[in-house]
Amino acid sequence: MRTSRTLIRLDVATKAHHGAADAVWNDLFGEIGEAEYAAQLARIYGLEGPIEAALAYTPGLAARIGLRRRMRAGLIAQDLLALDLHPSQIARLPAFPIVPFSSVAEALGWMYVVERATAIHHRLREHVLALMPHLEPATTYLSAYETSIGSRWLELGEAIERVASDALGHAQVIAAAGEAFRCSREWMQRARTPLTRRVG
Numbered sequence: 001m002r003t004s005r006t007l008i009r010l011d012v013a014t015k016a017h018h019g020a021a022d023a024v025w026n027d028l029f030g031e032i033g034e035a036e037y038a039a040q041l042a043r044i045y046g047l048e049g050p051i052e053a054a055l056a057y058t059p060g061l062a063a064r065i066g067l068r069r070r071m072r073a074g075l076i077a078q079d080l081l082a083l084d085l086h087p088s089q090i091a092r093l094p095a096f097p098i099v100p101f102s103s104v105a106e107a108l109g110w111m112y113v114v115e116r117a118t119a120i121h122h123r124l125r126e127h128v129l130a131l132m133p134h135l136e137p138a139t140t141y142l143s144a145y146e147t148s149i150g151s152r153w154l155e156l157g158e159a160i161e162r163v164a165s166d167a168l169g170h171a172q173v174i175a176a177a178g179e180a181f182r183c184s185r186e187w188m189q190r191a192r193t194p195l196t197r198r199v200g
Contacts, residue, residue: 006164006173007157010112013174017181021113024188025120029127034135037128038083041076041141042093043191047184049073050096051114057100058107065108065159070115070152075141082138096187101176105163108156109176113184115156118145 028040052071055061080090101107125142128135145152164170 006161006170007112007153009170010160010174010177014177014181017178017185020185021117021181022120024185025117025124028124032128032131034083034132037132037135037138038080038085041079041083041138042085043188044141045073045076045080045090046094046191047096047187048076048114050098051110054098054101055107055111058104060104061101061107064104064163065111065155070111072141072144075144079138079141083135094191096183096191098183103172105169105172106176108160108163109173109178110180111156112160112173112177113180115153118149118152122146122149 028036052073055067056071061067077090081087101110121142121144125139125146128139128142160173164173
C-alpha cells in the first residue's frame with residue numbers, strides 16, 4: 001500500500017510515544033470481561049468525543065480531509081448502550097478538556113494520534129468476540145474501519161503531506177502529535193470511572 005513520506009517521518013518522529021499509546025489497547029488482549037471492555041469504551045468516548053468536536057470546529061480542516069466518516073464517538077455510545085449502560089450514564093461520563101485547535105496542522109497532528117489506534121481495532125474485536133461472542137452488537141466502534149483502514153490512512157497521510165510541505169508545517173504537525181500522545185496517555189490513566197449496568 002502506498003503511503004506518504006511525511007507520514008513515515010511522523011511515525012519516526014513520534015516513535016517514543018508509540019509504546020505507551022499501544023499499551024492502552026494491548027492491555028485488553030487478555031482474559032477480560034464485559035466490565036473491562038465497557039470501561040475502555042467509556043474512556044475512549046470521553047476522549048474522542050471532545051477531540052471530534054474540536055476537529056469539526058477547526059477552520060479549513062473539512063476542506064482538507066473528509067471529517068464526517070471519521071467521526072466515531074456516536075458508535076461508541078451505541079456500543080455502550082448495547083452493554084446495558086443507560087443514556088444518562090453515558091451523558092455523565094467524564095469528558096477530556098480540550099481547547100479548539102489553532103490551525104489545520106495542529107488538528108491533523110491530533111487526528112494522526114486518534115487514527116493510529118485503529119490499526120489494532122480489528123484484532124481486538126476478534127479477541128473480544130472470541131471471549132464473549134454475545135458482545136458482537138457492542139463492537140461497532142472497533143469494526144468502523146474494517147474495510148477502509150488503508151484508504152483512510154492514505155488520505156490522512158496525503159492531507160498531512162500537503163499541510164506539512166515546509167519545515168514549519170512539519171514541525172507543527174509533529175509538535176501537535178506529541179502533545180496529543182501525552183494528553184491521551186494521561187487521560188486514559190486517570191479516567192477510570194466505575195460503570196454499572198442499568199436495571200429494568
